[in-house]
Amino acid sequence: MARERMGNVYDAAKQLSEGKLVVIYDGDEREGEADLVVGARFARPETVETMRKDGGGLLCVAIGSGDAEKLGLPFFTDLLESSGSRLAAMACAKTAYGDTPAFSLMVNHRNVYTGITDNDRSLTITKIDDIVRSAATASGTTMAEEFRKQFYSPGHVFLLIGRGLENRRGHTELSLWLGEKAGLGAMVLCEMLGSGKALSKEKAKAYAKRKGLVFVEGKEIRAEAERL
Amino acid sequence: MARERMGNVYDAAKQLSEGKLVVIYDGDEREGEADLVVGARFARPETVETMRKDGGGLLCVAIGSGDAEKLGLPFFTDLLESSGSRLAAMACAKTAYGDTPAFSLMVNHRNVYTGITDNDRSLTITKIDDIVRSAATASGTTMAEEFRKQFYSPGHVFLLIGRGLENRRGHTELSLWLGEKAGLGAMVLCEMLGSGKALSKEKAKAYAKRKGLVFVEGKEIRAEAERL
Numbered sequence: 001m002a003r004e005r006m007g008n009v010y011d012a013a014k015q016l017s018e019g020k021l022v023v024i025y026d027g028d029e030r031e032g033e034a035d036l037v038v039g040a041r042f043a044r045p046e047t048v049e050t051m052r053k054d055g056g057g058l059l060c061v062a063i064g065s066g067d068a069e070k071l072g073l074p075f076f077t078d079l080l081e082s083s084g085s086r087l088a089a090m091a092c093a094k095t096a097y098g099d100t101p102a103f104s105l106m107v108n109h110r111n112v113y114t115g116i117t118d119n120d121r122s123l124t125i126t127k128i129d130d131i132v133r134s135a136a137t138a139s140g141t142t143m144a145e146e147f148r149k150q151f152y153s154p155g156h157v158f159l160l161i162g163r164g165l166e167n168r169r170g171h172t173e174l175s176l177w178l179g180e181k182a183g184l185g186a187m188v189l190c191e192m193l194g195s196g197k198a199l200s201k202e203k204a205k206a207y208a209k210r211k212g213l214v215f216v217e218g219k220e221i222r223a224e225a226e227r228l
Numbered sequence: 229m230a231r232e233r234m235g236n237v238y239d240a241a242k243q244l245s246e247g248k249l250v251v252i253y254d255g256d257e258r259e260g261e262a263d264l265v266v267g268a269r270f271a272r273p274e275t276v277e278t279m280r281k282d283g284g285g286l287l288c289v290a291i292g293s294g295d296a297e298k299l300g301l302p303f304f305t306d307l308l309e310s311s312g313s314r315l316a317a318m319a320c321a322k323t324a325y326g327d328t329p330a331f332s333l334m335v336n337h338r339n340v341y342t343g344i345t346d347n348d349r350s351l352t353i354t355k356i357d358d359i360v361r362s363a364a365t366a367s368g369t370t371m372a373e374e375f376r377k378q379f380y381s382p383g384h385v386f387l388l389i390g391r392g393l394e395n396r397r398g399h400t401e402l403s404l405w406l407g408e409k410a411g412l413g414a415m416v417l418c419e420m421l422g423s424g425k426a427l428s429k430e431k432a433k434a435y436a437k438r439k440g441l442v443f444v445e446g447k448e449i450r451a452e453a454e455r456l
Binding site: 031033045046049052053056057058072074076077079080082083084085086087089090091092095096097101103105106107108112113114115116117118119144148151152153154155156191193195196197198 | 259261273274277280281284285286300302304305307308310311312313314315317318319320323324325329331333334335336340341342343344345346347372376379380381382383384419421423424425426
């Protein structure tokens with residue numbers, strides 16, 4: 001992809017490939033929310049600390065649906081629906097902004113202590129990236145077993161499963177699309193919060209500028225995805 | 229309970245009953261972690277903001293096991309084990325600090341927008357408190373149905389189920405014990421994080437002092453619970 005064509009989207013993919021954070025704003029018509037995003041392999045403890053402090057939301061790890069299948073990971077709503085209990089009635093069919101949730105399980109790597117510290121979340125996140133990258137070349141059965149061996153649930157890192165940009169326009173899909181262009185596997189996301197509400201688009205943009213990060217919008221990414 | 233007997237524990241319960249935050253440190257032998265704690269009915273958007281900024285961990289809501297049963301809420305590990313799938317192998321039997329996890333479902337009130345903002349989490353948390361207090365006098369069947377009507381899953385607030393101080397010495401049980409003494413229902417908890425690791429006991433103590441909050445230790449609460 002030539003730089004001329006991609007512009008800002010190219011810059012975002014480039015920054016991600018270099019291990020930097022980028023800010024992705026989904027769009028006024030959707031959540032109206034900016035997320036801090038980074039490649040999971042680059043999630044050092046300091047990165048986790050920056051994301052939780054400057055973001056303020058949940059630290060989640062997005063993986064593609066093909067990888068989720070290989071690792072034996074269901075959507076959380078599917079887990080509730082298959083529980084055979086009345087909890088199935090709680091499964092969120094559609095959020096207020098119109099999408100089905102991307103959540104899968106919440107996990108910790110088995111070598112963590114509490115699971116919530118920057119060191120522990122960094123370990124869990126980078127190990128998820130390792131196994132996602134191994135899954136690319138290994139058989140599903142082996143990898144799902146390996147995943148259950150390495151991780152337990154419930155934990156403190158929230159897995160998200162991407163449905164592909166053609167099906168859903170969330171931060172999950174936007175970051176995975178950029179990550180793929182950057183040659184990355186799993187992606188880490190954290191919502192940027194302001195007082196009471198989501199951090200405004202203007203403030204998220206100003207934050208990105210101050211920190212030297214690319215600020216990219218969902219519509220730019222989608223336009224580029226359609227063009228390619 | 230006379231003030232002379234309870235001392236610091238009494239002060240903590242009193243602050244909680246007045247809607248203030250307290251800091252609970254579990255113990256060097258366990259997580260070695262301080263949590264910010266407040267009664268769920270007092271979780272205004274500003275309270276949520278303070279907890280996520282000054283704590284840095286997950287915002288969780290603890291309820292007693294009797295209430296959880298009335299609301300039809302299982303432990304998360306039970307949900308995994310009853311899934312009839314291979315995910316049962318991921319259910320955490322014991323954390324590194326020796327306990328089984330307290331996690332139940334992650335939920336949002338159905339009236340939220342994204343679920344993660346201070347306003348949305350405040351709504352979800354205070355509505356959980358409302359229903360927990362209603363459950364105290366209503367029948368289980370009605371309340372479980374009402375809970376599924378009011379909340380969906382997956383969401384952005386993490387429910388914890390207390391097993392009672394005689395069975396588990398976690399922040400979940402410690403805060404519920406204090407909350408009961410303060411005449412409260414559900415309790416909100418957030419882990420206090422330092423760079424990389426849990427915030428040290430000394431720093432958590434200094435934070436409490438600076439903010440005029442009671443700092444109380446698990447061993448003080450357990451000693452008082454055994455005496456009563």
